[in-house]
Amino acid sequence: MLWGEPGQGSVARGEAVADRDVDVLVELDEGRPIGVFEYARLKLYLSNLLDGAGDVVNRRTLKPMFRENILRDAVSAF
DSSP, rough: OEEEEEETTTTTOOOTTTTOEEEEOOOOTTTSSHHHHHHHHHHHHHHHHHSEEEEEEEGOOOOOHHEEEEEHHOOOOO
């Protein structure tokens, strides 16, 4: 269901500080859309897994203005 790239941004660049969250870029299956509750569950699961704040971003909904930088900084976890 998802393909993750944690660490886009400061974590991936080695610039993270202790109070920063980890950005997780996911690619969700178009054939299995998720609702608000599933999305919230995914965000909570990843925050627990990463032992802190995590932010989940769907790869398909990236804003064009930020897409190139985010994809360049992404580090594949799977």
